[in-house]
Amino acid sequence: MSVIPFDQREGVIWFDGKLVPWQDATLHVLSHGLHYASCVFEGERAYGGAIFKSTEHSQRLKKSAEYLDFEIPFSVEEIDAAKRLVLEKNGQVDAYVRPVAWRGSEMMGVSAQHNKIHLAIATWEWPSYFDPAQRLKGIRLDMAEFRRPDPATIPCKSKAAGLYMICTISKHKAERKGYADALMLDWRGQVAECTGANVFFVKDGALHTPTPDCFLDGITRRTVIELAKRRGFEVVERAILPGELEGFSECFITGTAAEVTPVAEIGPYTFVPGAITKALLEDYMAEVQPKAKAA
Numbered sequence: 556m557s558v559i560p561f562d563q564r565e566g567v568i569w570f571d572g573k574l575v576p577w578q579d580a581t582l583h584v585l586s587h588g589l590h591y592a593s594c595v596f597e598g599e600r601a602y603g604g605a606i607f608k609s610t611e612h613s614q615r616l617k618k619s620a621e622y623l624d625f626e627i628p629f630s631v632e633e634i635d636a637a638k639r640l641v642l643e644k645n646g647q648v649d650a651y652v653r654p655v656a657w658r659g660s661e662m663m664g665v666s667a668q669h670n671k672i673h674l675a676i677a678t679w680e681w682p683s684y685f686d687p688a689q690r691l692k693g694i695r696l697d698m699a700e701f702r703r704p705d706p707a708t709i710p711c712k713s714k715a716a717g718l719y720m721i722c723t724i725s726k727h728k729a730e731r732k733g734y735a736d737a738l739m740l741d742w743r744g745q746v747a748e749c750t751g752a753n754v755f756f757v758k759d760g761a762l763h764t765p766t767p768d769c770f771l772d773g774i775t776r777r778t779v780i781e782l783a784k785r786r787g788f789e790v791v792e793r794a795i796l797p798g799e800l801e802g803f804s805e806c807f808i809t810g811t812a813a814e815v816t817p818v819a820e821i822g823p824y825t826f827v828p829g830a831i832t833k834a835l836l837e838d839y840m841a842e843v844q845p846k847a848k849a850a
């Protein structure tokens with residue numbers, strides 16, 4: 556692969572309040588965040604120079620840290636400003652934005668009451684290759700073996716690094732079998748989400764999506780629900796059982812990275828991306844464009 560490894564790129568990274576050369580943004584191997592997964596992050600996209608729902612992402616980052624019992628020592632406003640600064644200094648307009656916060660190295664054990672909390676923000680070019688014809692073919696999903704955990708066992712509302720362990724394993728398994736991603740059930744056996752995106756289904760002109768009671772209620776998910784309601788589509792948030800997959804006509808996934816991506820197959824079930832998926836895909840791509848400033 557000709558992709559430049561992420562630690563060997565050029566540009567700047569915002570690190571604990573300062574801009575540092577990209578390749579100097581390093582941390583010690585004895586970091587609590589690495590050993591004990593005390594690490595939270597965000598995934599955001601800038602379109603035409605403006606980060607879509609930047610403040611919502613910054614608020615979620617702060618909240619994710621609170622779920623892990625630490626406080627990020629920067630305000631939402633400071634994080635928003637830092638993200639804008641990194642994008643500007645890196646000269647990027649269509650980019651992915653990755654803030655990450657973690658516990659440092661002062662103590663190395665389960666307890667890390669007084670470890671320093673670090674925050675870094677990196678950005679990289681990531682144009683949204685939007686070709687509706689190509690996208691409407693739909694991706695193929697495997698069924699994951701791992702399940703989204705019971706909220707009584709883990710802070711499932713946090714966008715925490717530790718929650719992605721089962722996502723990476725599931726995605727690797729799916730990719731080895733030729734699938735693009737995997738659909739995960741939850742601890743009760745209900746349909747939950749993909750390894751990095753939420754899921755929607757269409758039946759008789761209405762949208763059905765699992766209630767986010769043990770997985771991330773994605774910012775894209777909420778945006779798409781709003782767009783669907785604006786179009787007058789009924790949106791039903793409910794428990795969905797895997798046996799129901801056969802009865803849905805369309806399916807798509809949503810996420811900052813995935814945007815709105817139609818699904819053609821989940822294991823033995825097939826879907827035909829149709830009018831509702833297409834309408835929401837187009838509405839979402841219009842919604843993320845930077846708004847012209849009011850005169």
Ligand SMILES: Cc1ncc(COP(=O)(O)O)c(C=O)c1O
Nearest residue numbers: 751752753771773774775810811
């Ligand atoms: C596990 C998981 N679920 C859902 C989402 C969708 O969230 P959002 O739309 O806020 O990007 C993501 C992406 O961040 C994710 O990683």
